[in-house]
Amino acid sequence: MASPLSSLSSSSSSLFHHTFTGSSKVPVHFPNQTAHFFVFAQKKAKKTRKIILKEDVADVGKQGQLLDVKAGFYRNYLLPLGKAQLVTPLLLKEMKIEEERIEAEKRRVKEEAQQLALIFETVGAFKVKRKGGKGKQIFGSVTAQDLVDIIKAQLQRELDKRIVDLPEIRETGEYIAELKLHPEVTARVKLNVSAN
Secondary structure, eight states: OOOHHHHHHHHHHHHHHHHHHTTSOOOOOOOSOOOOOOOOOOOOOOOEEEEEESSOBTTTBOTTOEEEEEHHHIIIIIHHHTOEEEOOHHHHHHHHHHHHHHHHHHHHHHHHHHHHHHHHHHHOEEEEEEOBOSTTEEEEEEOHHHHHHHHHHHHOOOOOGGGEEOOOEEESEEEEEEEEEETTEEEEEEEEEEEO
């Protein structure tokens, strides 16, 4: 008679064989190789946003400047205060059109200033009369406002007296004044000062 232990071991092995082999009676062999899993440390991606500033922000940038800022700074500070806007292709296109318009306006203003300078230089000398004193001396002096008034009377052109650079005139004679019409355009006009 077989021992209960031997019958248990034979039944458990047949159960083992049956559960893993299924209905086919072919034994399943597991490879002796072990599976290797590699875990790489992944660096946390820096989340930045490309923005354009709507106004000057201290320690960040000036209005109209394109910047890359951290997403949290944009989301928590710039966006709620309305100081920045996310850059989109449409916004970039609008910015380019606006820049072209500004450049065209700058060129137009410069060309006008050059034409005005040409007019001033071809006029000749502007004549100023003052009450005379001893010799070549005149009473008072000729000021920038005097020159602006003479230009307005003769050429019907309005000028600001702050653009006139005039030497100190206290005697009769011929002088040259500079008119700063544009940062890149300066007109030189002659001034004839005579005594009455």
